Amino acid sequence: MSTLKSVGQRIQRKDARAKLTGTALYPQDIEMENCVYGATVRSEIPHGYFTLDLTEAEKAPGVIRIFTAADVTGHNVHGVLFKDHEVLCARKVRRVGDPIAFVVAETQAQADDACALVKVSYEALPAVFDPKEAMKEGAPQVHDGKDNLIYHYKCRRGDVTKGFADSAVVIEREYVSPFVDHVFLQPESGLAYMEEDKVIVVASTQYPHFDQIEVAEAIGWELEQVVILNPVVGGAFGGREDISMQIHLALATIALGRPVKTTMAREESFYAHSKRHPVFMRLKVGAAEDGKLLALEAELHGDTGAYASWAINVMRKAGVHITGPYEIENVFVDSYSVYTNNPYAGAMRGFGATQVPVAYEQHMDILAEALGMTPYEIRMKNLFRKGSVTANGQVLTESVPLETCLEILNQAMNGGSEAAGLDAASSGTKAVPGSDSAAVQERSVTEHA
Amino acid sequence: MLKRGRGIALSWYGTGYGNGFPDYSVATVELAENGEILLRVGATEVGQGSKTIMPQVCAEVLGIHSDQVHMICEDTREFLDSGTAAASRQTYNTGNAVLKASESFKKALLEEARLYLKLNSTAGLEMADQKIWLPIFPSRKTTFAELASHLKSEGRVLAVTDSFTAQTIGMNPETGEGVPYWPYTFNAYGTEVEVDTETGRVQVLQAWCVQDVGRAINPDLVEGQIDGGFVMGLGYALYEDLGVKDGVIKNNKFAKYIIPTAMDIPTIHKYIVEDPENTAPYGAKGIGEPTMVPVAPAILNAIYDAIGIRIFELPATPDVVLKAIVADREAKAKAAVAEGADANG
Structure with missing residues (x-):
C-alpha cells in the first residue's frame, strides 16, 4: 500500500497553461530596445580551405559589423567532449553548414541579406562521407593530424566461436539507421546583452551551466562574468546540448555594446545542431534448438560527421545495448565512432540505444521463425530477469x-x-x-x- | 491489397552519463519569505516535466502540496550545476538530490521550530501542510510562514543544499567489463500495422506500450512521454530521413523531411509497470528516452508479419516498402520459373 501523498499524483504540468495559452516567453519572443540582429554565414562545401572577402557585405544597408575567427577573443573552440568545433572557422571547413562569419545589422532581414554578399572562395579538399571509408588508410583527414577513428568500444565475453559452433541456427544480417533530426518545434533563437560587467546570453539549452563554461572560454572571460538565461525550451531531444549561436551572440554584444539577437529559419536549424548518428550494423546471433541465445557478434560503425559531440558516449551506449535485454554467454562487439565530412551527429533521444534495437529486435524475430518459435517465446526464453548478468558482467539486482x-x-x-x-x-x-x-x-x- | 500484421519489441536503456563518469546532481531547498518553498535545481524543463515532478518529490518529503514548491532552473546565478537535462538522468539523479536536500531541509526546519517553540528536542514534532506542531501538547505549534518571518527578522535565510552521485564503474577498454549504466529501464511495445501492397504505404493502427518506470512520480507525465516517444519512434521507423548526399541535407524543410501528424497516430494503449528501484527517489527511474527505443522494431516486425518482407534500412517509406515488395515478387516469380524448368527438364 502506498502512503505517498504527492508522488504518484496526476498533478497538472506546471508549464502547461503558459505554453498552451501562448504566454510562455521563448527566446524568440523577447525583444529589447536598441537591439541589433545577427545572421550566420555557413560553408557551402563539405571540406576545404577558404578565404573571405567582406568588402561588399560591409557596405550593405544596415550592416554594423561582420565577425570572423579573428574576432574571437578567447579560445576559438567549443565542444562537449573534444574542443573540435571552431566558434567561427579560421581557414578550413569540415562540413556543409560550418559557421564562418557572423553578420550583425540593424534588422534581421538586413543581416540575412548581407550574408549573401559575403564572398567565400573555396579550395576544395577531398571529402569522405562513409564511416567505413573514413577508417581506411589514406582517407581524407577531417581534422588535421587526427585519426578519423575516434573511439572503439570492445566487449569480449566468453567464446563466440564455440557459441556459434554449438548453435542450431546462426543468423547474420546488416541493418542501417540514417541521419535523423530532432525537429524540435522552436528553431534556434537567442539574444545577448550586457548587464554591468556581465554578459547575459538568453538561449534555449539543455544544460545552462555547461553553456556558461563554453561561452566564458571562447570569449576569454571569467566564468562569473557570463550568465546563461534559459527561459522556456521549445523541445530539445538532445539537439540543444551543443553550442549553436550562444558564443556568436556574446562576442557581438560585447563588441558593440548593444543587445544582439538572432533567429534561424528551419532550413538553417537543420545545419545548426547535431543529428542522430547513422549506424551501420552487422549482427550475427546463434541460438540453440530451444531458442536459448548462445553467441552474439556485432560490428557497429557510427558516423559522427565533422565533429565528435557525444560520438564516444553514443557508440559506447550502442555497443553496450546491442545485446538487447537478453542473457548471452558469448559476446563479441566492436563499436566505432568515426569522423566524416557529413553533418555532425550528437545526442538524440536514445543516444545509440535507439539505433541498435532496429537490428537486435528484428533479429530475434528472424531467429524465432528459423527455430519455429513465436516472437513471444524466444524473448521469454532469454530476457533479463532479476539476477541476470549483462555482457559487461553487471548483475541486475533489482527493478528488472x-x-x-x-x-x-x-x-x-x-x-x-x-x-x-x-x-x-x-x-x-x-x-x-x-x-x-x-x-x-x-x-x-x-x-x- | 491491404495487409495487416502485428509485431513486438523489447528494449532496455541504461540511464545517466555512465561508465564511471561522476554523475553528480545537487539541489537547494529554501524557505521563502511567505512560507512557501523555493527549490533551486538545475534540471532544465525541456518539456519532460522536471518542473512538475521535482516539486512533487520535495513536497512529498515536507508534507505540503507541490504548488507550494517553486522550482528555479532558468538563471545560472540562481542554482548550482546539476548536469545536463539528457540521458534520462534528471528523474533518477537530480530527483535523488532533491530528495536528499528536502530531507536535510526538513531536519533543519524542525530545528528552527524547536528553537522558536522553545523546546529541548525535535522529538515528536510533526510537519504537514506548512505547519509544525507537537501532538502531545498541540498549542506548541508554528507555521512555515511564521518561521520564515522570524528568520527574516533575524536577517537569516534557511537554505539547505545536498547532492547525489550515481554509481557506475568504467569499463575495461579491452573486454567491456564494468558497470556502464545504472539503473536500467525496460519496456515491451507492440504494434498493429496495415500495409498497402499497391503503394507501399504503412499505417500503424494500434499500439501497446508497456513501460517499466520504477515508480511513476506523475502518471500523466509518464503517459505523455509514452505518447511522445511513440510518435517520435513512428517517424523514425516510417518517414524521417535527412537525405544526406555528399554532405548536403537534401530534406531540409518540412515539405521534404516528413514527420508524423495527428492523422498518423494510432490508438496507443499504455501500461505503467511499477517495480521501485531502491536507490531511486521513491523508486523512480528515467523514461524520457526509453519510451522511443522499441517503437521502430515493433513496427518493422509488424510489417514483416503483414507482408513477409523485412526492411533492413530505415525509414520504411512507401517507396522503400514498395520496392521491397516488387523485388520479393520478382524473386518468387523467378524461383517459380526455375522450379518449373527443373520439373520440365
Missing part, C-alpha cells in the same frame, strides 16, 4: 520487470482467443504475472488508452 512487461503486452495484444494464431506476436502463452515476479503493485499496472 521485463518479464512482467512482456506478459502484460502478450495479454493485452492477445486478450481474445480469436487473435490466437492471427499474428506472430500474439500466439504465446496467456500466463498472468506470478505473485513473485517483481513487486508489481496493485494499482500500478493500469491501462490508459
Whole structure:
C-alpha cells in the first residue's frame, strides 16, 4: 500500500497553461530596445580551405559589423567532449553548414541579406562521407593530424566461436539507421546583452551551466562574468546540448555594446545542431534448438560527421545495448565512432540505444521463425530477469520487470482467443504475472488508452 | 491489397552519463519569505516535466502540496550545476538530490521550530501542510510562514543544499567489463500495422506500450512521454530521413523531411509497470528516452508479419516498402520459373 501523498499524483504540468495559452516567453519572443540582429554565414562545401572577402557585405544597408575567427577573443573552440568545433572557422571547413562569419545589422532581414554578399572562395579538399571509408588508410583527414577513428568500444565475453559452433541456427544480417533530426518545434533563437560587467546570453539549452563554461572560454572571460538565461525550451531531444549561436551572440554584444539577437529559419536549424548518428550494423546471433541465445557478434560503425559531440558516449551506449535485454554467454562487439565530412551527429533521444534495437529486435524475430518459435517465446526464453548478468558482467539486482512487461503486452495484444494464431506476436502463452515476479503493485499496472 | 500484421519489441536503456563518469546532481531547498518553498535545481524543463515532478518529490518529503514548491532552473546565478537535462538522468539523479536536500531541509526546519517553540528536542514534532506542531501538547505549534518571518527578522535565510552521485564503474577498454549504466529501464511495445501492397504505404493502427518506470512520480507525465516517444519512434521507423548526399541535407524543410501528424497516430494503449528501484527517489527511474527505443522494431516486425518482407534500412517509406515488395515478387516469380524448368527438364 502506498502512503505517498504527492508522488504518484496526476498533478497538472506546471508549464502547461503558459505554453498552451501562448504566454510562455521563448527566446524568440523577447525583444529589447536598441537591439541589433545577427545572421550566420555557413560553408557551402563539405571540406576545404577558404578565404573571405567582406568588402561588399560591409557596405550593405544596415550592416554594423561582420565577425570572423579573428574576432574571437578567447579560445576559438567549443565542444562537449573534444574542443573540435571552431566558434567561427579560421581557414578550413569540415562540413556543409560550418559557421564562418557572423553578420550583425540593424534588422534581421538586413543581416540575412548581407550574408549573401559575403564572398567565400573555396579550395576544395577531398571529402569522405562513409564511416567505413573514413577508417581506411589514406582517407581524407577531417581534422588535421587526427585519426578519423575516434573511439572503439570492445566487449569480449566468453567464446563466440564455440557459441556459434554449438548453435542450431546462426543468423547474420546488416541493418542501417540514417541521419535523423530532432525537429524540435522552436528553431534556434537567442539574444545577448550586457548587464554591468556581465554578459547575459538568453538561449534555449539543455544544460545552462555547461553553456556558461563554453561561452566564458571562447570569449576569454571569467566564468562569473557570463550568465546563461534559459527561459522556456521549445523541445530539445538532445539537439540543444551543443553550442549553436550562444558564443556568436556574446562576442557581438560585447563588441558593440548593444543587445544582439538572432533567429534561424528551419532550413538553417537543420545545419545548426547535431543529428542522430547513422549506424551501420552487422549482427550475427546463434541460438540453440530451444531458442536459448548462445553467441552474439556485432560490428557497429557510427558516423559522427565533422565533429565528435557525444560520438564516444553514443557508440559506447550502442555497443553496450546491442545485446538487447537478453542473457548471452558469448559476446563479441566492436563499436566505432568515426569522423566524416557529413553533418555532425550528437545526442538524440536514445543516444545509440535507439539505433541498435532496429537490428537486435528484428533479429530475434528472424531467429524465432528459423527455430519455429513465436516472437513471444524466444524473448521469454532469454530476457533479463532479476539476477541476470549483462555482457559487461553487471548483475541486475533489482527493478528488472521485463518479464512482467512482456506478459502484460502478450495479454493485452492477445486478450481474445480469436487473435490466437492471427499474428506472430500474439500466439504465446496467456500466463498472468506470478505473485513473485517483481513487486508489481496493485494499482500500478493500469491501462490508459 | 491491404495487409495487416502485428509485431513486438523489447528494449532496455541504461540511464545517466555512465561508465564511471561522476554523475553528480545537487539541489537547494529554501524557505521563502511567505512560507512557501523555493527549490533551486538545475534540471532544465525541456518539456519532460522536471518542473512538475521535482516539486512533487520535495513536497512529498515536507508534507505540503507541490504548488507550494517553486522550482528555479532558468538563471545560472540562481542554482548550482546539476548536469545536463539528457540521458534520462534528471528523474533518477537530480530527483535523488532533491530528495536528499528536502530531507536535510526538513531536519533543519524542525530545528528552527524547536528553537522558536522553545523546546529541548525535535522529538515528536510533526510537519504537514506548512505547519509544525507537537501532538502531545498541540498549542506548541508554528507555521512555515511564521518561521520564515522570524528568520527574516533575524536577517537569516534557511537554505539547505545536498547532492547525489550515481554509481557506475568504467569499463575495461579491452573486454567491456564494468558497470556502464545504472539503473536500467525496460519496456515491451507492440504494434498493429496495415500495409498497402499497391503503394507501399504503412499505417500503424494500434499500439501497446508497456513501460517499466520504477515508480511513476506523475502518471500523466509518464503517459505523455509514452505518447511522445511513440510518435517520435513512428517517424523514425516510417518517414524521417535527412537525405544526406555528399554532405548536403537534401530534406531540409518540412515539405521534404516528413514527420508524423495527428492523422498518423494510432490508438496507443499504455501500461505503467511499477517495480521501485531502491536507490531511486521513491523508486523512480528515467523514461524520457526509453519510451522511443522499441517503437521502430515493433513496427518493422509488424510489417514483416503483414507482408513477409523485412526492411533492413530505415525509414520504411512507401517507396522503400514498395520496392521491397516488387523485388520479393520478382524473386518468387523467378524461383517459380526455375522450379518449373527443373520439373520440365
